Amino acid sequence: DSDSKGSRGSSDTGGDGGESRISFSTSSEEEEEEGGTGDGRNGTRNGKPKPPRANWREKENRRGGGVGNNRKGITGRNTGQAISRTQLLKRPLVPSPPKPAPPQLERHVVRPPPHSPEPDSLPLDGGTDHVMQRGVWLSVFRHLGQKELCVCMRVCRTWNRWCCDRRLWTSIDLSRRKSITPPMLSGIVRRQPIRLDLSWTNISEKQLTWLIHRLQGLKELLVCGCTWSAVSSLCTASFPCLSLLDLGWVQGMKTSHLRELLSPPSSDCRTVVPDPRGRLPSLSELRLCGLEIGDSALRLLLRHTPRLHRLDLSHCVQLTDHGIHILTAASTLRDSLTHLNLTGCHRLTDQSLAFFKRCPHLQLVDLRSCRLLTSEGFQKLLQDPPSDPDGKPFQCAEDQVLSRES
Template sequence: MTDVNRTIAGIVLMESITLTAYAINFVIDNVFQPSAGARDDAAKLLIVITDGKRSPGDLDLTAVIAKAQKAQIIRCAIGVGNDFANGSEAEAELRNIASTPEYLIKVQRYDDLHNIFEGMKAKIYNIKGTQGSSNESSFEMEMAQSGFSVRVTEECEWDCVFTLSDNPSAGQRWYPVTGSERCCDKQLWTKIDLSRQKSITPAMLSGIIRRQPVTLDLSWTSISKKQLMWLINRLQGLKELILSGCSWSSVSALCSASCSSLRLLDLRWVEDMKDSHLRELISPPSDTRPGQNEHRGRLPSLSELRLSGLDINDSSLRLLVRHLPQLSSLDLSHCPHVGDQSVNVLTAANSQLRDNLTAINLSGCNCVTDQCLVLFHRCPRLALLDLRCCKLVTLEACQHFAKDCSPSPSFHCSPDKLLLRDS
């Protein structure tokens, strides 16, 4: 079986749902953007392959195509199957998608895509002006970097890499398609985002493990403790884990799993998470044997911790200082019990955090006052201090703090009390 056949055999069936406009809109907003690597001076080409009329509940196709035209995206529409007879509603949709009649193609079967390869290649190269062998490989590389979802190779293969969620309520994001080695290439899956999914299925869990992401976003999902523990113990290269909005009953899996490689942990607004839970998470395992480093916690490599909105107090912060030696960025925004004494704990003479701290977010902490600013002079590497919405911190005190930091690179103080060190 060829790579192409294996890929096609592994494509997840979307249960007769066709959301063409959703897919086009997603590519416009998330692929043809400078932030995704697209260049302003490069032609934008979108190839749409569909097998029939759009399903009810899809976005308005006319509005989406107008959006594509405004973005100067050249669109090639390929219809596969018997639904695209002349005069049919499906054919009308296909004509609407295609930039010009020249870019409308109809084939009977997916196997027939091989037969149109050379014509497609000529059209694409003509658009880009890349005729000539010297720059064809770089052109194909540019296409891949710009989000070209079908990879063209010298062997005339079409390697499907992504498919779009068939559930509009799940949000518009790309999901992995199983069944192809290229689909599991770790370089393509450094970050997997499943945030706000109503349910985490076994197929999703298996797909995550196969792709071994560096960053995994499970925020605001109903993932269970058993599922999370199963994942973490199998993701040895995971560096960033985002669990904001999940329940503590699920997040507590971290207390039993190996998290030694984590660099970033996001626990903002975790439901029912108490101060005692944070202490349990930060403290060394209870089975630490004699001779082992008793100060080594479960998160020894963590450099960024986000705890916004949690009910924590100074006793947890003392453990944080003691057991997170690499911590440099800390988010304590909207934590109701964090005040000046908390800042004193974090910046005390015996705190290794005071020398490492580069960014701290205290926005919305209403127990913090002007007195905390004096304490932050102890942190030589501090580059960001967020005191926005702190009712007891005055703008005058922030401006005075910024001025006092000279002659070293001074801070810029915004009118809403965000302090940033000048580079």
């Protein structure tokens, strides 16, 4: 057909010049359709009249080759590909392996060990017990440090129980650790220490919140150098037994944060009976060195820490003479204060020296590195008689360090 079509030459292309037609079929029906453009648009081809146009559906039904065959061939070649794609789409998707979850806090209940872990004696392989009883072993373990106790816990199950005795872990020091892990927190809760040092660590607020609600017998807590975002978790609980709190150099802590920490707990706080005196009613030593607090912070101490004996305000550069006047005003704190550290408070002058005579039980005042204090002011303080007739005068033990006998 293609040869006959090419032999017709210009008669098939009509007056369209050299325009070529590209087709995948040369059936008779298509030739008849193109015949109208052949012999001068007269509707005839080789002298024969053009048959009437048939419906396109009938043409498709009459086709046995040409486009139909070519389409079948193309479809036949692509059948395997189509089936394979369908099968791939019908296959169930294989889930990817789950990503490892980040380390979380312990979700199970961590129960502290009993006061006297069993058994009372060390069983041996022969079925007998060791001559040394548990009390003798514990007296030996008391001379070991934390690292040595952890090594002894790997010897046997009996030693593991004995080395977890809370009497051996009254103080736990994790200061300057690079990271605080959940196993560390679980170990702290199991041992129930009295003193816990977390200074200069990266402990988070979630970790500290989980920890403090499980250490009801904690008496000394050191969080020096931590961030306020972590230390703010102390505002969610009450500490009736806490006697020492170290908040020195806490990053971002100001007077408003100290007010939130010392104020009485709210109704949503996890405590049985809120103490109207504050969260720290039994606090006897408070360390606030290096904080950005002013004179108004000392009013909070008068109100919420009436039993304070030792106060560290070193390097609080915003304190002035007015703050010392507030601190030594008539209050229960003035009568209970025994040690006061004001090292590096550059705004204090000789006027503040006379205020220290108001505190009857004050034994030591550290005023080193206070630039505005003069030797004349110290001499005047030492020469003046005490305000209390029964009180004893101050003495200058070291340079700019005042001391007085109790």
